[in-house]
Amino acid sequence: MSTIAEFKIPYSQFLDHKGEVVQPLPEFAQDSKILIPLYRAMVEKRTFDSKAIALQRTGRMGTYASSLGQEAVGVGIGAAMKADDVLVPSYREYGAQFWRGVKMREVLLYWSGDERSNNYECQKTDLPICVTIGAHAGHAVGVAYALKLRNKNQAAVCTIGDGATSKGDFYEAINAAGVWKLPLVYVVSNNKFAISIRYEQQTAAQTIAQKAIAAGFSGEQIDGNDVIAVRQAVDQALQKARRGDGPTLIEAMTYRLSDHTTADDASRYRTQEELSQHWVFEPISRLRKYLTELKVWGKNEEDALIKECAAKVQREVDEYLNTPPQDPSGMFDHLYETLPSAFEDQREELRKKGRVHA
Amino acid sequence: MPEINLVEAVNQALAYEMEHDPSVMALGEDIGVNGGVFRATLGLRERFGQDRVLDTPLSEVLIGAMSIGLSTMKIRPVAEIQFSGFLYSNLDNIINHASRMRNRTQGRLSCPMVIRSPSGGGIHAPEHHSESPEAMFAHVPGIRVVIPSSPLRAYGLLLAAIRDPDPVIFLEPTRLYRLFKQEVPDNGKAELLDVCLTIREGTDVTLVSWGAMMNEVQIAAETLSTEGIEAEVIDVATIKPLDMETILKSVAKTGRCVIVHEAPRCAGFGAEIAANLAEHGLLTLFAPVCRVTGYDAVMPLAKLEKSYIPSVEKIIKAVRKTVQFA
Numbered sequence: 001m002s003t004i005a006e007f008k009i010p011y012s013q014f015l016d017h018k019g020e021v022v023q024p025l026p027e028f029a030q031d032s033k034i035l036i037p038l039y040r041a042m043v044e045k046r047t048f049d050s051k052a053i054a055l056q057r058t059g060r061m062g063t064y065a066s067s068l069g070q071e072a073v074g075v076g077i078g079a080a081m082k083a084d085d086v087l088v089p090s091y092r093e094y095g096a097q098f099w100r101g102v103k104m105r106e107v108l109l110y111w112s113g114d115e116r117s118n119n120y121e122c123q124k125t126d127l128p129i130c131v132t133i134g135a136h137a138g139h140a141v142g143v144a145y146a147l148k149l150r151n152k153n154q155a156a157v158c159t160i161g162d163g164a165t166s167k168g169d170f171y172e173a174i175n176a177a178g179v180w181k182l183p184l185v186y187v188v189s190n191n192k193f194a195i196s197i198r199y200e201q202q203t204a205a206q207t208i209a210q211k212a213i214a215a216g217f218s219g220e221q222i223d224g225n226d227v228i229a230v231r232q233a234v235d236q237a238l239q240k241a242r243r244g245d246g247p248t249l250i251e252a253m254t255y256r257l258s259d260h261t262t263a264d265d266a267s268r269y270r271t272q273e274e275l276s277q278h279w280v281f282e283p284i285s286r287l288r289k290y291l292t293e294l295k296v297w298g299k300n301e302e303d304a305l306i307k308e309c310a311a312k313v314q315r316e317v318d319e320y321l322n323t324p325p326q327d328p329s330g331m332f333d334h335l336y337e338t339l340p341s342a343f344e345d346q347r348e349e350l351r352k353k354g355r356v357h358a
Numbered sequence: 359m360p361e362i363n364l365v366e367a368v369n370q371a372l373a374y375e376m377e378h379d380p381s382v383m384a385l386g387e388d389i390g391v392n393g394g395v396f397r398a399t400l401g402l403r404e405r406f407g408q409d410r411v412l413d414t415p416l417s418e419v420l421i422g423a424m425s426i427g428l429s430t431m432k433i434r435p436v437a438e439i440q441f442s443g444f445l446y447s448n449l450d451n452i453i454n455h456a457s458r459m460r461n462r463t464q465g466r467l468s469c470p471m472v473i474r475s476p477s478g479g480g481i482h483a484p485e486h487h488s489e490s491p492e493a494m495f496a497h498v499p500g501i502r503v504v505i506p507s508s509p510l511r512a513y514g515l516l517l518a519a520i521r522d523p524d525p526v527i528f529l530e531p532t533r534l535y536r537l538f539k540q541e542v543p544d545n546g547k548a549e550l551l552d553v554c555l556t557i558r559e560g561t562d563v564t565l566v567s568w569g570a571m572m573n574e575v576q577i578a579a580e581t582l583s584t585e586g587i588e589a590e591v592i593d594v595a596t597i598k599p600l601d602m603e604t605i606l607k608s609v610a611k612t613g614r615c616v617i618v619h620e621a622p623r624c625a626g627f628g629a630e631i632a633a634n635l636a637e638h639g640l641l642t643l644f645a646p647v648c649r650v651t652g653y654d655a656v657m658p659l660a661k662l663e664k665s666y667i668p669s670v671e672k673i674i675k676a677v678r679k680t681v682q683f684a
């Protein structure tokens with residue numbers, strides 16, 4: 001018997017969990033002026049995260065999906081993308097959304113249950129987060145196809161979870177992306193969980209990256225808690241996409257340090273010991289160690305950053321809390337471009353109701 | 359006997375049937391170790407093992423498709439779809455396969471399977487978690503659509519659904535999951551499917567509803583009673599097939615009918631009942647049939663869901679108007 005095909009799945013990491021460089025850094029990472037903003041964005045995202053949980057716990061916001069421990073994935077993606085690329089996000093990549101101009105107050109408003117939140121003030125092209133798991137893998141195919149049609153040298157990035165890769169939507173999407181050599185990068189945040197379901201219950205495949213092979217394009221695994229590796233891999237994949245060399249699947253290995261959402265209690269299905277073991281690998285402290293060793297970061301900078309982040313998050317929270325409530329008739333405002341007259345009386349009924357409550 | 363809530367009643371029915379019928383199995387996302395996101399399957403994995411209480415990969419299409427295969431092999435699957443918004447991807451399985459296997463094979467194979475899913479709004483859940491899709495499923499020939507409105511009925515109707523020889527979509531009103539408790543004897547007694555239940559007798563108007571809205575409807579009926587309006591209250595319970603006889607009999611007595619549902623108005627299940635009244639009960643009516651429904655808008659996120667769901671006040675107003683119609 002002969003072998004007809006063989007494949008390899010590369011793995012890359014630059015900064016290990018101790019903050020030590022394990023292979024020569026890519027060019028951008030040799031410049032601390034580029035690394036520091038990555039660090040700041042991760043700290044800012046984490047500050048936002050704990051505030052959001054506090055808002056939920058005190059009844060000032062609805063269910064919230066935290067991305068504690070997964071900061072490097074979102075931030076690395078955000079930093080690698082160009083402004084006119086298009087992000088098709090899942091719900092945990094706030095780091096990428098913030099980098100691309102989505103406001104913290106918009107994310108808070110979303111989780112408080114207010115549709116107006118998705119009408120981003122500064123980000124006009126990216127799709128809103130997708131709650132029906134995996135459905136947006138196919139939306140990203142459409143987005144990337146449009147970019148290819150217009151031939152504008154742009155690319156799309158679609159982020160999804162490990163659980164989402166069990167859906168037909170995902171396989172159908174990567175298959176088509178391969179056929180049409182689309183300018184599209186899939187980043188799978190493999191945080192080991194889909195609510196209570198572990199990776200091993202989701203797939204018997206050794207890696208998710210290898211699923212790209214079946215779709216006819218390359219897949220790679222990276223340390224998703226190493227922001228340098230994320231930025232580098234996404235950047236390379238975007239360059240490849242822009243050259244017309246087709247899609248890439250990046251499996252970012254990370255770990256969900258939080259509950260699935262504030263409505264979940266992860267202690268039902270994972271032990272405290274397991275959780276503590278994974279804290280060692282979280283993405284922020286390793287970069288701080290590295291920057292400290294480079295002597296470009298110290299206690300003063302850290303203290304100042306913490307203050308800045310707290311102040312910024314507080315400003316956003318205040319704006320969020322001061323958002324005037326939407327009139328109930330708002331549920332008809334964007335149902336159609338022009339509301340058909342058949343529904344006018346229903347909108348009017350809600351308007352009257354709004355006036356009574358006001 | 360301790361009182362239990364609706365989600366506990368679902369759990370009790372599942373446990374009873376798994377205990378007494380070894381062909382019954384449960385499957386879905388997070389139903390095993392986690393006991394289901396609403397805890398409807400709590401403790402079942404420990405009792406019946408992980409092969410019969412199966413945590414599936416994240417794929418609703420798989421859950422539906424696999425249930426079809428299982429049921430043709432004489433296993434009785436009770437599938438959980440975590441939220442009703444995630445049922446939609448299964449329309450192909452439900453419409454093209456589960457509902458027609460019996461007809462396609464002229465009785466050689468069939469799909470006695472239950473798809474359970476929480477439905478409706480009112481619990482401040484995220485996007486796509488608060489749908490009321492009963493009318494969509496009612497449109498599909500060959501299936502049953504069942505919605506309980508109390509712990510007692512959830513227990514009896516779920517047992518009936520599992521024992522039914524045809525596919526059943528079983529929609530559980532999330533708003534009622536923990537709203538109130540009842541004594542629910544664990545006696546394995548199924549309720550009858552395909553019949554409406556008259557849960558309050560009255561002479562002035564017939565109030566027809568199902569699921570979570572039964573709560574508001576019953577409060578409205580009690581309030582109206584203090585004004586001297588006695589409403590007959592009917593819980594449809596089995597949406598499909600619809601027991602029109604019970605509704606027609608009641609309307610023949612009261613001459614007036616108000617239908618209440620949370621789902622959008624246009625082509626909601628109220629339209630089917632109203633059409634039947636027009637066809638078969640027109641001459642018994644003293645007033646136009648009235649529908650109190652959700653709006654023809656997308657089910658809003660948490661902040662506006664209260665404005666969307668028909669209120670007790672809105673039901674009372676509609677009833678007064680219907681009763682006062684000369």
Ligand SMILES: Cc1ncc(C[n+]2csc(CCOP(=O)(O)OP(=O)(O)O)c2C)c(N)n1
Binds near residue numbers: 191194195387444
């Ligand atoms: C189609 C669909 N099914 C089920 C759910 C309920 N649900 C929300 S998140 C989730 C797990 C998602 O896991 P994964 O894709 O790994 O992403 P993660 O939450 O871990 O970031 C599930 C089952 C959903 N939102 N959409």
